[in-house]
Amino acid sequence: MSLGKSQRKSLGGGRHWMRGAALLLAVAGTAAGLAGCEYPDDVTDPTAAPTRAARAAPPPPPLVDPGLADAEQRNLGKLEAVLGTRPGGIVLGGTGGIGGSGIRLSKVAVPKGTYTLTAACIGAPNALLMVSQDGLRGGGRAEMSLDCGAVETTRVELRAGPVQVQGFRPGTGPGAGEVAGFWIVPAAPGS
Numbered sequence: 001m002s003l004g005k006s007q008r009k010s011l012g013g014g015r016h017w018m019r020g021a022a023l024l025l026a027v028a029g030t031a032a033g034l035a036g037c038e039y040p041d042d043v044t045d046p047t048a049a050p051t052r053a054a055r056a057a058p059p060p061p062p063l064v065d066p067g068l069a070d071a072e073q074r075n076l077g078k079l080e081a082v083l084g085t086r087p088g089g090i091v092l093g094g095t096g097g098i099g100g101s102g103i104r105l106s107k108v109a110v111p112k113g114t115y116t117l118t119a120a121c122i123g124a125p126n127a128l129l130m131v132s133q134d135g136l137r138g139g140g141r142a143e144m145s146l147d148c149g150a151v152e153t154t155r156v157e158l159r160a161g162p163v164q165v166q167g168f169r170p171g172t173g174p175g176a177g178e179v180a181g182f183w184i185v186p187a188a189p190g191s
Contacts, residue, residue, distance in 0.1 A: 071177025093183030099175015102168030
């Protein structure tokens with residue numbers, strides 16, 4: 001069927017009208033969708049009371065007790081005398097306060113082998129030293145109980161990889177300058 005020129009013109013006008021109506025419906029739908037959204041005002045009424053009270057700044061951190069620092073320094077001097085001369089070949093070692101959260105030292109890579117752990121503590125009745133490494137017996141750690149004032153020694157089997165040593169004083173009371181120290185050296189053959 002063939003349409004005349006006038007008939008084609010009226011159909012073409014209908015297409016423009018349909019496109020206009022579709023565009024109008026799309027704009028109206030978007031406007032209706034956005035009208036349901038809520039956006040907070042950035043502008044507030046300066047005469048309105050605040051809806052929530054401001055919080056006070058946290059208190060400043062407590063100052064280090066000079067008496068505690070002096071006690072720790074005295075105990076570190078005594079600890080050096082108890083532990084004796086540091087041997088050569090230390091793989092990991094250190095000293096520090098064991099009150100509160102204790103001391104933590106680590107090394108990223110330790111070769112596989114048998115090691116001798118030597119440790120002591122001063123200023124507390126006892127302390128605990130833990131060597132942590134994936135793969136150690138007892139859930140990945142070895143524990144050493146220390147009677148302060150004496151040197152304790154034990155053997156530890158380590159696999160190649162990272163190792164962490166933590167020392168602390170059992171109890172929840174405030175620290176009083178307690179200290180501990182340790183070193184890990186390769187065990188002598190046949191010992």
